[in-house]
Amino acid sequence: MKTNTFSTDAIYSEIVGIPYYRWSTAIQGKGDSLRRQSFKAEEWSKRTGIPLADEALIDDGVSAFRGKNLKDGALGAFLTAAQEGKFVIGSFLLIESIDRLSRQGAFKTAAIVQDIWSAGISIVTLADDKTYHPDCNDMDALWIVLVAMRAKEESVTKEFRTRDSYAKRYEHAKKTGVLPVQSMFGWLTKDPQTGKAIFDGERKPAIVERICDMSLAGLGLPKIAKTLNAAGEQPFAIEKRSKGTAAYWTVANVAHILKNPALYGDYHRKDGTVMVGIFPPVITKDDFNRIQAGMAQRQRTGRGNKGQAYSNLFGGIGKCHYCGEPMTIRNPKRGRATQFYCKGKLVGKCHARPWNYEVFETAFLSFVNEIDLQAIMHGGGGSRTDEITQALQSLEGERLNTQKAQDAFIEMIKKNPVLAPSFATAMVDNQTKLDAISEQLKVLESERNKFRAEKSASTEANLVEFPKVGAGPGEVTVEQLYHLRAKTAEHIRTIVEQVRLKREPASKFGARFTVEFKGGGLRTVHVDYTSPRKPFAITNDDESGNPDTIPEDAETALELMKHVIADSAEEIHWFIENGELDSANEMMENFRSFADTIRQRVE
Known part of the structure; x- marks a missing residue:
């Protein structure tokens, strides 16, 4: 309008x-x-x-x-x-x-x-x-x-006739597979002989497939649009666009494509009816659902500028231990390392000290073994953890789409209660589907947690690193590195709920982070800031029975225990003062377990 x-x-x-x-x-x-x-x-x-x-x-x-x-x-x-x-x-x-x-x-x-x-x-x-x-x-x-x-x-009269005409056209389409021409999307056209939908040449569906691949790899909408524009690809139906409309790819038209069920062959009408398999599919329904889940996850946690090489793998999930605000990359001064800052600190509302981002990323990828960097580097296929992750993403995407349809029915009934009886069957079906998805998610999360426990039993550091940018053997372009890091960030977000970071430079034991896994379970890594691949200690609180890792040297173990005693006492006192007794008791229990492990080592 x-x-x-x-x-x-x-x-x-x-x-x-x-x-x-x-x-x-x-x-x-x-x-x-x-x-x-x-x-x-x-x-x-x-x-x-x-x-x-x-x-x-x-x-x-x-x-x-x-x-x-x-x-x-x-x-x-x-x-x-x-x-x-x-x-x-x-x-x-x-x-x-x-x-x-x-x-x-x-x-x-x-x-x-x-x-x-x-x-x-x-x-x-x-x-x-x-x-x-x-x-x-x-x-x-x-x-x-x-x-x-x-x-x-x-x-x-006109409104009635228009609705009746549409109803007859789509009833005819259900029987014949022939949709009205206005129902064709940018990469589709009508077969002049059969009238059915076919791909409009080879270039357009190839672009759509590329858009889907980039989204599945963890790239956000702005990056996808920027990539297509850099490649000189024109958006669809540009000759039909009105004057003043952008003649290039935008976030809006990339999102429009990625949210369209026509990608896997279905046509969804505004009244909630679905025509299955009426378009030639570009991707599978599972991949479509994974795309929806990935976009929703990035909307919640991964927004913002990623930099030339996807600088921050932990956007939205890295949190400050003290105030709970997100951690963010801050551009370093010339000759200095990239810093990982608490946003509360940047506005003078928190006293948290920043981390060297490279130190944190190295320690995280080294000792959160559930992140299968080796598989990601080689395409991510074949491993059971990757299969579970993809299945969870697909189910989450299906849940989002079903809930969206359910919400649409509710809104229509609010506006016109007379419609309630006609939507009743579809709404019951949707709720049944949502309940079934919830049960499937529980089963897969349980299997993922079991697999994660097996992976976390290894105390060996993951020595795989991202490749360097360059033209030599094993080196990659900036664009290739961006894709690898985006895919890694996507994988991290499907497994990790949040990571809480704490750093006190006054003590060599003052750098630690705690990983909260989706589906339950915590892991705390006490980082040796001078050698991030060799942590002082790793403790697991996931009821897996996996052993904690503590210093081999008895003297270092005792020093660490003294630091943890002082650190824990301060936090337990805070919990008690703020009435969070359950958190205080839980922390005391965790400390006792950690202290017992150190005593056994010293004795």
Whole structure:
């Protein structure tokens, strides 16, 4: 909808004619509506000698059936200006016919007309060259009422016929597989012989497949759009776009493609009905669901600028131990390491010390063995953890889509309770489906946790590293490194709920982070800041029975225990002061277990 609202700045000192042009659809706007209506206004001005206002009122693609032109459009802005006295009494509002003002029936149309008259403005209908003055006779007023009644009846009839036509077309499509041409999407066209949907050449579906692959690899919408623009790829149907529309890929049109069930062959109508397998699929339904889950996850935790090589793998899940605010990358000064800062610290609301980002990332990837960096580097296929992750993503995406459909039904029923019986069966089916998905998610999460426990039993550091950027053997381009790191970040977000970081430079044991896994379980890594691949200690709180890792040297173990005693006492005191007794008891129990392990080593 394009609406040119009327300017209320101008104040007229003479009687003028104010043209009001309105049409309901963009297609009408491209046709003869404006020329026809403006020509009649100019003819009226020449005939009467009354000048036209400097600016016409235009409601382009705005329906009067629901009163949108009065509520949000130029007509409403004009009425406000008229009531403020910005037009000389005796001026004229020029309309093609009464139905240009409203198609809401006699009472509402009469109210609009009365408001215009109350401002001292007469109404001219150009189609029949009739003028309705504020002091017009009863017959003229009655004629306005009759025209308004007819206009509403026409709109109701048109709406019914349109809906009926669509219903018949889609009922026919269900039987034949032939959809109306307006139901084709950018990468599809109609087979001239069968009328069914086929791919529109090879380039367009290849672009769509590339968009899907990039999303599955963890790239966000801005990065996908930027990649396509850099490659010189034009968006679809650019020749049909209206003037002023972007002639390049945007976040909006990438999102439109990725959210479209036509990707796996289905057509979803606005009324909730689904036509299965009517389009040639680009990807599987499982991959479509994974894309939805990935986009939703990035929307919650991974937003923001990722830098040239996806600098921060922990966007949205890295949190400050003290205040709980997200951790963020801060561009370093020349010659200094990249810092990982608490956002609360940056605005003076937290005392947390920053981390060297490279130290943290190295320690995390070394001792959170559930992140299978080796598999990610080689395509991520084949490993059971990757299979479980993909299945969880697919189910989560299916849950999101089903919940979205359920929410849509609820909103429609709120607006029109009469629809409830017709949606009842579909809503019961949706709820049954949501319950089944919930059970499947529990089973897969249980299997993932079991597999994670087996992986975490290894205390060996993961020595795999990201490749360097360059042209030598084993080196990659900046773009390739970005993709690898994006995929790793995506994998981390499917396994890890959050990571809480704490650093106290006064002690060599002062750097630690705690990983909270999805589905339960914690792991704390006490990092040796000078050698992040050799932590002082690793403790697991996931009921897996996996042994904790503590220093081999008895003296170092005792030093670490003293530090943990002081650190734990401070936090337990805080919990008690703030009434969080359960958290205090849990921390005391964890400390006892850790202390017992160190005592056994020392003895």
